[in-house]
Amino acid sequence: MADLATSARRVSGLADFAADTTSIGGVTLADAGPASRFVLRGSEAAAAASGPFGVAIPTTSLRAGEGSGRAALWLGPDEWLLLGAAHETAAIQSALEQAMAGVPHSLVDVSHRQMGIAVEGPGAALALNAAVPLDLSAEAFPAGMCARTIFEKAEIVLWRTGPERFHVEVWRSFAPYVWEILDVVRKENAAAA
Structure with missing residues (x-):
């Protein structure tokens, strides 16, 4: 089987x-x-996640940042939707988790x-x-x-x-x-x- x-x-x-x-x-x-889709939560998480994600996580309301096939969409004062290529899901999650290890946050894979x-x-x-x-x-x-x-x-x-x-x-x-x-x-x- x-x-x-x-x-x-x-x-x-x-x-x-x-x-x-x-x-x-x-x-x-x-x-x-x-696509890879993640919901990121945490007021301090944006600064820590921007570098490893490769896109500046927007802190201005109702704005999106994008580049190199990735995007970060502002959903609320401490919430973002992160989009990337489907084959990058594990790599994105690993890089973000390492970068935010000491920062209070929630990172949830919502790709499916x-x-x-x-x-x-x-x-x-x-x-x-x-x-x-x-x-x-x-x-x-x-x-x-x-x-x-x-x-x-x-x-x-x-x-x-x-x-x-x-x-x-x-x-x-x-x-x-x-x-x-x-x-x-x-x-x-x-x-x-």
Whole structure:
């Protein structure tokens, strides 16, 4: 019998939806793919974690820092979501734990709990605003801004990565729900145009 621990493979929660990445109504949806995801807590942890993580952990509210394929998203006064390449999970965790050994903190691997959806195009903000109660205009929510918010009944982390690009972090169980609503909205917007 095969060892389940070594034969198990993570499958995207959007496998049934993400095959078609056609732009509809000025919006393209895509599965952001697997990633390392950690929730870091601790007011002193940001300074200790920035160097080994390779990205300055933002201390300004609602901001994200990124570079070298990694990102740190501010979620609260002492909480951040850290994103990196999927194959780096163990290395990131080890480096951060060593750097923060004497610092009060919590570092939790949430790589399997969450997934990302990329929402892109000139209609991206409008499509997201069908279910997100924030002002997503470029003036109010510029590139580099992130926020923990709601998408209908799902809690998400929304990050504007460019003028017409957003990254949605959502719990795996809610990903199809968020995808389907975005798909319906973009189709309705296309029909109304």
